[in-house]
Amino acid sequence: MAEEEDFSSLPLPERFVHKNWKVRKEGYEAAAKAFDTAPSESDPTVREFIQDAGIWKAAVGDSNVAAQQEALGALCSFLQIAGTAGCTRTRNSTIVPIVEKGLAATRPAAKEKALEALMLYIEMDKADPIIEELLPILSHKQPKIIAATLTALTSIYKAYGCKTVEPKPALKLLPKVYGHADKKVREEAQKLTVELYRWLKDAMKPFFWNDLKPVQQQDLEKLFEPVKNEPPPKPTRLLRSQQAIHEAAPAESGAEVVDEDEEDVGIDLEPEYLAVDVMPKIPKEFHDRLGSTKWKDRKEALDELFTAINHPKIEENQFSDIMSGLAKCMKDANIAVVSVAANCIECFANGLKRSFAKYRSVVMSPMMERLKEKKQAVTDAIGAALDAVFAATSLSECLEETLGFLAHKNPQVKLESTRFLMRCLRTTREAPQAPEVKSIADAATKLLTESQESQRSAGAEVLGTLWKIMGDRMMASHLEGLDEIRKTKIKEFHDSAKVIAKYKPKAAPPPKAAAPPPQKKVFGQKAKAAGVRKAASAVAAPPPVEEPAATPLAPRPTSRPAAGASKLGRPKYGLVPPSGLKRPGMPSAASSGISSPRRQAASPTFDEPEPTPAAPKIGGLAGRGLAGRPLGKPAVANEAPLVAPSGLAGLNSAERVELEELREENERLKRQNEDMRAERSRLSSQVHELQDQNAQLIEDHTRDVLSIKAKETQLVRARSDAETAEQTVQSQQREIDRLKRELSRQKRAVSPPSREMNGSGSDIYSDGGSSNTALNGSRPQLYGGRSYVTSPTGEGSTSSMLRRADSGSRSPARWSASSGLGAQGQDGDSRLGTSGGFGASGAAAGNGESWKRAAEVTQNLKARIEQMKARQGLSRPQ
Structure with missing residues (x-):
């Protein structure tokens, strides 16, 4: 069998593009080892692949699955060492092949490495460019690639969280993938939606919920139910920039950084x-x-x-x-x-x-x-x-008006205002300042004493929520005076409160660098040098008579220097106080320009001691500075001690005394400064206390004024009600009087007065032939020799009075004739009416006597009528 050719000597870029997949596979493995052993991104191998970034596109999309798996591993090793530069230069050409070839691969190892490559791309830089590359793939024609992309998105959001990876672009595309025909795609879309719900809860629904079908909404609600009450998840991976922040933070503050991430669950979901x-x-x-x-x-x-x-x-x-x-x-x-x-x-x-x-x-x-x-x-x-x-x-802008309505007189307004304040504290992103915390705590503490339980609970909830935001240290002073029952209630609300803001105390300013120690100054050094130079130049030229350059200050009333002390060539008061402290009007040695006058020296010898000089020619001026020095040619021996040792050794007694005085004065001023600072601090604390007292007094005064106004309003209303009641009583009294009068009139109408009261005596008795009836129709009746007159209305009336005449004064025949009853009397006896001759003879015989009797009867009737009127007048209501 022929030996296989060794391609290990080829450069890595050439092996990456070799036509033999085994060579490519070995090249990927060799590159991964080189990247893992490289010290930094400045390594030549790493720099070569950063500059030739397009080589990775073909590598991650290798047609051979075994070689592709190794290529994805090499890419992960490259991204870990190449950092941001390698990430930004390669991601535009590698994301699509990673998804199409890697995430959709058949080998689990290849899928895992492809997903890790996407995670590293996000970790090295940021997530937005990667999400922008992944979302268009959701429109791919192959369902398995869409499902793989949704799986990758779910893993990305789970690893980095919705605070690092923007969720809004994915939320907007959810309705589209829910309408896909492939079941696997819809299932992966549900998993992605549930993962987003873990982070965002119901805040994500406005972006896609209304675009879903009712059945899809019901299915999602069932999937949301198990995770609805879970606490917000934590990211499992951090960006490289976030890792640097955590590593740079001190060990004791690392936990605090994590706590802030846990508490801050606010994610910007505001759409554009x-x-x-x-x-x-x-x-x-x-x-x-x-x-x-x-x-x-x-x-x-x-x-x-x-x-x-x-x-x-x-x-x-x-x-x-x-x-x-x-x-x-x-x-x-x-x-x-x-x-x-x-x-x-x-x-x-x-x-x-x-x-x-x-x-x-x-x-x-x-x-x-x-x-x-x-x-x-x-x-x-x-x-x-x-x-x-x-x-x-913001909370600061709305707080003043809200706290004002927490003291409203209407309980409903007070309760709803307190609930509004609670909602503000839960949703605010900025913790209130210390003065605002005090105002809120004071208002909520007053609510704890309300009579209604709902208002007391609302006040406790406000304090608990504020406690959650500000922490134990800030709220300890505001909870001191409360009893244990109320503190327990507030603690319950504190434990259950969910807030976004968290108080972060301001970091203490770094300590100022210590001031460098003051340099020691050699007093009179410049004056000495000037004297030496002048003495050296005086050998060739005679010294002219020189006026003093400046008038020196008068010496303190201390021990006087020797008579020749002013001839040393240094000014009398040319001392620079320590720490730059100078007496007013005192010139310094460097700026005053005072120096010893020129003197002619026979020889530049400075080793001989200074002899005691003779008394000055101007008497009484010794020790008076330049004016007390002799104008004549000084002796050569007087120039000897011009060069004095540095430091205090060259100072005379007067200068030492003055230096000590200046030091004492400096210390005294320092003590005064410290005392003034302490006094200023004390006064500042008093001012703050007085301001707090003034604010409390203003609040009490405002409350008293409001109470007084309320009482005045009640008094005005009471007066108005009293006046109304008085008017009602008067009206009712008038109505009673009217009813009484009406009752009297009704009584009089039922019992009218006698009609004969209105007539005269001639109506009762008329002449012999008159047929008019006496007393307006009354008929005389004869009973037992007496004559009675009754009214036609019957018995029982006050106007029907019984009239009695003397039985001997008139005869029945005469009464009948004078009354004109006619032939028939009341008793039906016809003899009275038919006896016309008797009536005529009676009238003729007693005509004069009848008039007298009639007059007497009339007078008697008038008198009785008057008596009767008087009696009736007494019984009427006035």
Whole structure:
């Protein structure tokens, strides 16, 4: 058998493209070993494959399955050592062959290596380019390739999570794969959907749910049920950049980084929409119809507005008038109008996003005031609008108004406002600041003392949620004064709370670098050098008389230097205090320009000691600086100690004393500075305490003022009720008087007065031939010699009075004649009527006497009538 040719000497790129699959396979294996042993990406073999990146396309798509498996292994080894450069240069040409040839291969090892290659492409750089290459393959004509791609996507999301790999592109394509005819494709689509549901829960449904059939929705709901209550999963792999961050973090803070990843479950699922200009779609007569007196017209106008603005994204415009109208609708008496207005506000907030912040103050307070509505549908609509307003703004912007309504007098408004605050704390992405935490905690603590259990529970839930955000250290001071029962309740809400934000204390600033130690300065050094130079130049030229360059300061009242001390060539006060501290007006040695005057020296000898000089010519000026020095030619011996040793050894007693004084003054100033800092800190703490007390007093004052106003309102209402009651009493009293009078009139109508009271005496008795009946129709009756007059109405009347006449004054015949009864009397005796001669003779005989009797009877009747009127007048109500 002939020996096989050895191709190991060929370069690796040539072996990669060899026509013999065995050579290619051996080349892939050799390349994988070379990549695994390479120290870095700068290795020549690695650099060669980075530059010739197109060679990998044919390798991963090798027609031989055995060679392809080794090629995928070599690619994985290459990506691990080549890093970002190898990833970015090769992924555009290798992703499609990896999916079509690798993921759809028959060998499990090849599938595993193909999937690992995709994972490494994501790990080395980022996931977006890989997802962009994979999603178009979901439209492939072969179902097995689509199913393999869905399997790869499921593995990618499971490994890296939806915070690293953007889920929105995959969610949008789910309805398409659910409509595929192949059952395997649909099953893999369900697995991908369940994996996304683990991360996103119900937040992912708006992207694809409505495009599914009801049967598909029911099947997915059954699949969601087992994972619905699971905690959010954790990624099993990290990007290379994320690994570097974790490795760079200190060991003690590594756990904290992981905890932050566990807590932060917020994933941006906001889809991209084009802004719509809704202003032309709003009816022009909207404001007129909104002010109509008919609630149906107002509701129809709001319905048309809702239809016009119901878009995911609204182009920014001037909506101030519309917002004012919607705010007024919150006070509408019809709840249907209120609900539609709340829906319109929600649409504006969702569509305008951050641009809605300028309208928040216009609509937020009226909406929270209308939370007093007891109908749940209305409060739900307003609550959804408030949530949209909060999502468009921030917790800091909404907090002040919300806390104000937590102290509202209406229990319903207070409870719904507390629930709104809880929703804000759960969904906010920024933890509140320390002053905001105190305000929230104080308001929630007051709710713990409410009479209603629902409000107490709401206050405990607010504190528990805030505790979850801020942590134990920040909340310890706010929970100190609470009893154990309330703390236990708050702890329960803390354990069950789910929040997005987490308080991160600011890192302490790095310590400032220590200041370099102050350099030691040799006092008077420059003055000495200047004196030496001047002395050397004075040998050739005679010294002129020189005026002092500057007037030195007067010395302190301390021990005086020797008379010749000023001749050393250094200024009297040319000292630089330590740490740069100088007395006001004191020139420094470097800037004052003061130096010893020029002196003529016989020889430049500096080794002889300085003799005691003679007294100055100007008496009393010794030790006065330049003015006290002699102007004559100095002796040569006076120039000896010009070069003094550095440091304090060259200082005289006066300079040492002054140096000590400056040091003491420096220490004293340092102590004063420290005392001032301590005093400033103490005053700052007092200011903060006073500010807190002032805020508490303002709050108490506001509460007292509101209480007083409430009492005044109650007093005004009570006064109004009293006046109304008084008017009612007066009206009823008048009605009673009227009824009494009416009753009296009815009584008088039943018993009218006698009619004879209205007549005169001539009506009772007329002349002899008169036929008029006395007392308006009364008929005289004769009983036992007495005459009685009765009324035709019968007995029992007050006007029917019995009249009695003297039986001796008139005879029956005379009474009959004068009364005109005719021939027949009341008793039916016809003799009285037929006895006409008797009547005529009686009338003729007693005509004068009859008039007298008639007058007397009339007077008696009038007197009795008056008495009767008087009696009836006393019994009537006044």
